[in-house]
Amino acid sequence: MTRLIDLTQTLDPANRARLPPALAGAAVVVAPRIEYQHPREQGADEFCRYLGCTHDDLPDGEGWGSEILTDMSSHCGTHVDAPLHSGSRIAGAPARTITDIALGELYRPGLVLDVRPWAKLGEEITVAMLDAALAATGAAIQPGDAVLIRTGQERYSMDDPEYYQQPGMGRAGTLHLTRQGATILGTDAVGWDLPFGLMARKFQQTRDKAVLWDGHKAIVEREAFIVQQMTNLGALPLSGFMVGFFPIKLAHCSAAPARVVAFVD
Template structure:
């Protein structure tokens, strides 16, 4: 068995997120930790600690959409399935999070391209695979190689409403991308909206979740190391009460 890590690290002040969504990590080393541990043991001194050192801990400020994470329907809208209350991440069926994986390679498309249902059908034909309910479908968008730079925010193709609903109508519940967003890069969509004022293009892949319940992974990595199919994905989210998303250590398990 081989494990392939599909998750990026949560890092201090990464350039991969917009200024409005910063990640900050305050690292307390063992010296600072010695002072902290003594607040629990008021009569202790440094001489009572191994080499005068305490514990190391970190204080982290971030959003639930920092790092590799799984979005819940509540992120997209208050309702799903055309009227039901949208589920938060702590309410999702965990059995959906461990299932057969399928990797569709759309990295040849230019940044901002909106993948269509026909594109998905063509790729499935190319890899000779037929989707089945509860497969976890991962999209190689072309953005992964830009991770670590500000360009990451504007790279990769996106999944629009049509492509998303096509997958959901096959019984798919979890999908994922190596891009910053399941949708086309937001700055590129914003520019197109400025020109056309076509409201249907705003967050259309996410808003498909208003019609049908689904969950998606964002900011995956190492999808280029995967075969098209024949592996298992595990993407259990952190259980955050009433949250719109949860961080995951997503992995692919190779037989």
């Protein structure tokens, strides 16, 4: 019997209030604003407006339930990054958008690389850490695999400062995985790379542009899809499962929110 394990965060507008003031501008990637229209309230009003009736005419006193979503990024919540997010050209060819990706590319065998024994807040996840975590799976990365990085960020909630100081992937680690054949790269952290504040400070100190978003920019050299803000990776075996990453079909976009589900025998 196959178990379905949900790896998707809930898009709850209440999470916006949990962001630290310094990160208020990131609200669009945490959750949309939602106007709830209950069947007995605004839903009844809308029903009557469209159908030319009054509340007294409603057979059960109710209209329809509906919601209006606004102020939402294509990178909101658990989402799939298309190659276009990393640059306009990937491996010398025009970058693909989210609607260029076939469903078969998004339903793949999965591996969990648990780097919690070595990863530290605000520090890069190294190739040595990845290799040690891969050895623990007893498997090798095969072409087309989805590699999911368990960083340990499930310990924290959006109320915790540590949530925004995730261990991050850099260029070396990202290419190490894609060169072995991984085409989907997932993380339970809020971002794939190191926190933006740390990258900015590194750049100010060194003026080395290579430190800016180097994990994502590694996709320019070798195509893959990055999936961020996953959850529940601890419920998975380290290998031997399938995982589906099914983004909303947003035409020509660089990303889309997705329902991510693992299928475990």
